[in-house]
Amino acid sequence: MSNLIKYVSNTASIIEDEWQKVTLPPSHEPERKQAGKVVLFKLTGEKTVHADQIAETVIPATGKILIPLSVWLVRKDEFTDRLKAGELGIWMETHKLVETLVESQADLNVFPLIAVHVERFADGRIFSIGTLLRTRYGYKNELRATGDVLRDQLFFLKRSGFDSFLIRADRSAKDALQSLKDFSEPYQGAVDNPVPLFKRYNRNATMELKP
Amino acid sequence: MYKYDQLDQQIVDERVTQYRDQVRRYLAGELTEEEFRPLRLQNGLYIQRQAPMLRIAVPYGMLSSRQLRKLGDLARRFDKGYAHFSTRQNCQLNWPKLEDTPEILAELATVEMHAIQTSGNCIRNITTDQFAGIAPDEVVDPRAMAEILRQWSTFHPEFALLPRKFKIAVSGTKQDRAIVQAHDIGMEFYLDANQKLAIKVWVGGGLGRTPILGSVIREHLEWQHAPTYCEAIVRVYNLHGRRDNAYKARIKILVKALGIEEFSKQVEAEWAHLKDSQNTITQAELARVSEHFEPMPYATLSVNSASYEAAIASNKAFANWVKRSVHAHKQAGYRAVTLSLKAHGIAPGDATSEQMEVVADLAEAYSFGELRVSHEQNLILADVALDDLFPLWEKARAHGLATPNVGLLTDIICCPGGDFCSLANAKSIPIALAIQDQFDNLDYLHDIGDLELNISGCMNGCGHHSIGHIGILGVDKDGSEWYQVALGGKQGNDASIGTVIGPAFSAEEMPSVVQRLIDVYIQERTPEERFIDTVRRIGTAPFKANVYANKETSLV
Incomplete structure (x- = not known):
């Protein structure tokens, strides 16, 4: 049973996942401690991707593939045909910068799918990343949340521009569908509806709410 | 004070439904402890030593007598007959049962109250001066903007799971009473050289583990940009604040690490994209919300009252209380009153259900049915006529609410x-x-x-x-x-x-x-x-x- 929820023409439903997620193999490089070294604090706690991992990543020969941003950045030229065929998507982790992707490919709409992988439920960077992709960089195709994706994030993810959600394997996507409708009329403008409540309604007047 | 329309009410009602289901799933084992934690926290529920603690939002400290009565009632029915008022102007129940919390929230919703974002790593209750709207030194009543920012921050999807908690304070007085410099964002509203409403913005202050006063990030921001400018600040923080160490995750650490120049450069770059976007406040919206904070229908009173002066002269205890608990007011013949929740021998900030009902009665009898919670953990009746001060004091004193220690050493x-x-x-x-x-x-x-x-x-x-x-x-x-x-x-x-x-x-x-x-x-x-x-x-x-x-x- 698929655990992928996707919006198609404004209706969310559970559909089969056509995409194969490509992951990095483990590195042969010894883990290096960074004690005593000055590191960019933004990266604190995040593992570095090593060149051997990128080089050794196995790319399936056929079908739609979702590859890591780090592989795309280095091996970009290998994917020209797949990109043309509409078979290439990119996934990035929340500690990566959207700008890195944009610098490598100005028009993001060449990708039919961009996925953002959230390691822990509590990591809210995914919401800003989605918002930036949609509003600043004009990305219009499928934007998917993957990783520790549970139903109580869905309303926020949807409002931040995500239109597909791969629910964590041990949870029911069917149950999760409920939470997309947690609130009918949110206050502030966001990606899904940029118009805030005070501009959507004449709040001075007594008005009837839509059912 | 602000009154809900159907839209505000719907959001609070839907929250009750959502939270009720979250608790159900947790109790049914469908949510792990770790998964439930951020959810319950964003609804003000802590799991404490003895029992859970439920923190109820009192937006910028404003309460109606009806709401206070409800708090007293809930404390009696679901707790041990008392509640605690906090330095964030909120109200805390110390002994509710987890299973009862959805019902408590449903009850709160009937009086336009909630516990949304009173804890957790999100934008918290916005606080302000307890004398907002009536202080003689006030330049701008900040409550309408506080309410607008409350609505903007409520379930803001981009900022639902920040690196750490985020506190905003607003003030509109010459003498700051909202500690704006000790908040993640502090906003001082003022009238600029053209008599236009403007904001001085501080960022990166805070009191916790690394106490530090905020830095000025903008001397002059036009009022309508408050939400989008906050969005720029919080976005930079959301993306770049530390998430590996909870003790170093507040925005003040990021501001310190980058330096205020670099931080404000990043904020301005972000804001260049957000300025004038849809969340910009309109004049009509400010006017709509401001109507809820119009001055009370005051009587025309003389600046002096003979009976009040006589009571001070003849009653030393009353005179002592007046010295500490009665504060100046914009309106002739009116005063603000602090009811001390610091009676010696009682936990500071605690009030019993009975006391809450008494204060609700006093607010109805003498102060247009409204009151405020101060960050010093006392209750304020903001609009009391001079002639009413003596009878008010007698009733307050009979219920342990008139300890004449406001602002003194034991007002801890x-x-x-x-x-x-x-x-x-x-x-x-x-x-x-x-x-x-x-x-x-x-x-x-x-x-x-x-x-x-x-x-x-x-x-x-x-x-x-x-x-x-x-x-x-x-x-x-x-x-x-x-x-x-x-x-x-x-x-x-x-x-x-x-x-x-x-x-x-x-x-x-x-x-x-x-x-x-x-x-x-x-x-x-x-x-x-x-x-x-x-x-x-x-x-x-x-x-x-x-x-x-x-x-x-x-x-x-």
Whole structure:
């Protein structure tokens, strides 16, 4: 049973996942401690991707593939045909910068799918990343949340521009569908509806709410 | 005050439904403890030492008598008949059952209240001056903007899971009473050279583990940009704030690491994209919300009242209370009144259900049915006519709400501490009670004069110890409770962070430590000096010398 929820023409439903997620193999490089070294604090706690991992990543020969941003950045030229065929998507982790992707490919709409992988439920960077992709960089195709994706994030993810959600394997996507409708009329403008409540309604007047 | 329309009510009602289901799933084992944690926290529910604690939002400290009655009722039915008012102007129930919390929230929703974002790593309750709208030194009533920002921040999807909690304070007075410099974002509203409403914005202040005053990020921001400018600040923080270490995750650490120049450069770059976007406030929306904060329908009164003057002249106890608890008002013949929740021997900020009902009655009888919660943990009746002060005092006094200690040493700001809170390193309430006991002589208290003594049971600083004239911090040393003392902290325009005077003390020593500090003040002060003035003039050394003199012999 698929655990992928996707919006198609404004209706969310559970559909089969056509995409194969490509992951990095483990590195042969010894883990290096960074004690005593000055590191960019933004990266604190995040593992570095090593060149051997990128080089050794196995790319399936056929079908739609979702590859890591780090592989795309280095091996970009290998994917020209797949990109043309509409078979290439990119996934990035929340500690990566959207700008890195944009610098490598100005028009993001060449990708039919961009996925953002959230390691822990509590990591809210995914919401800003989605918002930036949609509003600043004009990305219009499928934007998917993957990783520790549970139903109580869905309303926020949807409002931040995500239109597909791969629910964590041990949870029911069917149950999760409920939470997309947690609130009918949110206050502030966001990606899904940029118009805030005070501009959507004449709040001075007594008005009837839509059912 | 702000009244909900159907749209506000719908959001609060839908939240109750959502939360009820989250609790159901947790109890059914469909959510793990770890998964439930951020969900319950964003609804104000902590799991504490004895029982859960539920923090109920009191937006910018405003309550109606009907709401206060409901709080009293809930405390009686679902708790032990009392509640605690906090330094964030919120209201906390200390003993509810987890299973009852959805029902409590449903009850709150019937009086336009909720517990949304009162905890967790999100934008918290926005706080302001307890005298907003009535203070003579006020330039702009900040409450309409506080309400607009409340709505903007409620379930803001981009900022639902920040690196750490995020607190905004607003003020509109010449003399800051909202500690705007000690918040993640502080906003001071003022009228600019063209008499247009503008905002001075501070960022990166905070009291917890690393107490620091905020830096000015913008001297002048036009009012309508408040939400989009906040979006720029919080987005930079959301993307770049540390998430690997909870102790270094507040925005102040990011601002410090980048430096205010670089941080504000990034914010301005972000804001260039957001400025004038749809979340920009319209004049019509400001006007709509401002209508809820129009001045009360005051009677035309004389600036003096003979009966009031006569009561002061003939009744020393009333006169003492007036000196401390009655405050100036914009409107002729009116005063604001602080009802002290600092009766000696009672945990600071606690009120019983009966007291809440009495205050609701008083608000209805004498203050247009509204009241406020101050960050000093007292209750305020903001609009009382001079002639009503004496009868009000008599009723308040009969219910332990008229201790004439407002602004004095025993008006202690104090967190719930180790008796209740699972974060605490040490108890704080017994220290407050012991100090109140030591200084139980009213004439002496009045002679000591204005003094803010703040106690926190851990370095998260809910008791605002860093800005207390005397700040006491509970610390844990080898499994036992000790108390560190700092001097010279202050709230206000000339805010400062206190300096720790030396090694920590045991709980038993604390009353005499405070006594020794006061002795130095009494000896050194000039006639006009308040305690904080003396500390600032002579420094901490003389205080330190007296406190630690012969300490070796007193320590076993």
